[in-house]
Amino acid sequence: xPRRWSDVFTLISQRKAGHCGGxxxxxxxxxxxxxxxxxxxxxxxxxxxxxxxxxxxxxxxGARIGSHDWNLVGSYFVDLVVHARDPLAADQLLSLGQLAMxxxxxPIFVRRKGQTLKYSLSVPLQS
Numbered sequence: 001x002p003r004r005w006s007d008v009f010t011l012i013s014q015r016k017a018g019h020c021g022g023x024x025x026x027x028x029x030x031x032x033x034x035x036x037x038x039x040x041x042x043x044x045x046x047x048x049x050x051x052x053x054x055x056x057x058x059x060x061x062g063a064r065i066g067s068h069d070w071n072l073v074g075s076y077f078v079d080l081v082v083h084a085r086d087p088l089a090a091d092q093l094l095s096l097g098q099l100a101m102x103x104x105x106x107p108i109f110v111r112r113k114g115q116t117l118k119y120s121l122s123v124p125l126q127s
Contacts, residue, residue, distance in 0.1 A: 028046070047078060048076060048117075078100065087112050093112070096110055100123070109123070
């Protein structure tokens with residue numbers, strides 16, 4: 001089994017995904033290719049806010065103006081979307097997520113192409 005993400009995958013493209021004018025900020029979308037469990041796969045990684053933008057809407061407007069002691073949660077997670085000819089099994093997806101944790105310490109969610117984020121697998125922290 002490979003020891004690091006970079007042992008298996010090569011970065012083939014990088015772009016900004018999302019809207020750049022308006023309320024949302026563009027996020028880095030990285031596309032990786034490599035051989036995993038004997039097949040060539042493509043993985044698209046996107047950084048997403050951990051809390052979404054709900055904290056902004058749940059804080060009343062008076063608290064958002066001026067120098068108040070409130071702040072949005074500043075953390076994020078990595079969303080990995082796997083494009084493969086033969087879909088990877090759940091244990092293989094988790095193994096892929098564990099491999100991604102060798103390069104990033106933030107929470108990682110893995111899903112197959114076509115699945116919504118709701119059905120992604122949360123990769124447990126390595127002990």
